[in-house]
Amino acid sequence: MNLLSPRVLQALHRFNAAHPWDHNAHYHRWILRQLPKRFDRALDVGSGSGDLARLLAIRAKEVHGIDLDPAIVARARELTPPAAPVTFSVADVLTGVPAGSYDVITCVAVIHHLPFTEALTLLRRHLAPGGTLVVVGLARAETRGDQLLGAVAIPLNAAMGWFKNKGRTAQRPVSMTAHTRPADMSFPDIVREARHVLPGARLRRRLFWRYTLIWHQR
Structure with a gap:
């Protein structure tokens, strides 16, 4: 189901490529709101x-970040x-x-790899x-709801890119430069598997082609 014509989609994709922004960083402040004030x-x-x-270090006594890419780890340290x-x-x-x-x-935009x-275990x-x-x-x-949410996100993505880049030359964010691959699990499959490993986990579809999962260890 395509709510936008191919011509409009192509124009939006060109605009998005010229006005990149970090979809993952968009959720960082939301993540902080799910966490205790101090830990x-x-x-x-x-x-x-x-x-x-x-x-996280604003609230934590100690934070460890891990990544497979040596170059981006070096940049993080800098x-x-x-x-x-x-x-x-x-x-x-895993090891x-x-x-x-x-x-x-x-864990942001990693688990599908x-x-x-x-x-999760x-x-x-x-x-x-x-x-x-x-x-x-x-x-x-996979579902009609997924396609609808994706279609709604496309023009919003363009608006967000323009807002974040207005008045300056657009540059691809550092955290977006690593290789990524498409997800191969549907949201219903993710919900089923996640709740098997993490009983009571709260999952929700989100804008900009993301979903969120929150779970509290008892």
């Missing part, structure tokens, strides 16, 4: 250039003030999570009692 340890999975990890309680390491979440448990774990059930194991897991993920558009 001890946080883990940011797929930390990229470190924007979210540095935000951008992080020496006094900030944040460390970054090149690591695979290289820093030891210990975490009061907060965040991983074996979904295995990754591992993150659950690393979450401390009372801790909070927040995932912002990508799902494959």
Whole structure:
């Protein structure tokens, strides 16, 4: 179901390419609103250039960011003030999570690159009692509702790109430069698998081709 003509879609895609913005960073402040005011340890999975990890450090005593890309980890370290309680390491979440448990774990636009059930099970194991897991993920558009939400997001995406880039030369955000691949799980499949591993998890479709998952360890 296409609510916009191919000609309009092409024009919007050209505009979006000229006015890029970080869809993942759009949800960072929302993530903070799901978390306690203060907590001890946080883990940011797929930390990229470190924007979210540095935000978490405002509330946390200690933040660890992990990412598979050595270049972007190096950039994250460059951008992080020496006094900030944040460390970054090149690591695979399935094998290289820093030891210990975490009061907060965040995972933004990463889990669709991983074996979904295995990754959620591992993150659950690393979450401390009372801790909070927040995932912002990508799902494959499958249902009519998915297609409708995607169609609505296209012009809004253009408006957001114009607003964020007005008055300056548009540059592709650092955290968007890593290779990404399309999601291969539909949202209904994600909900089913997530609630099997994380009973009571709250999942919701979001704008800009994302969904969110929140789960609290008891």
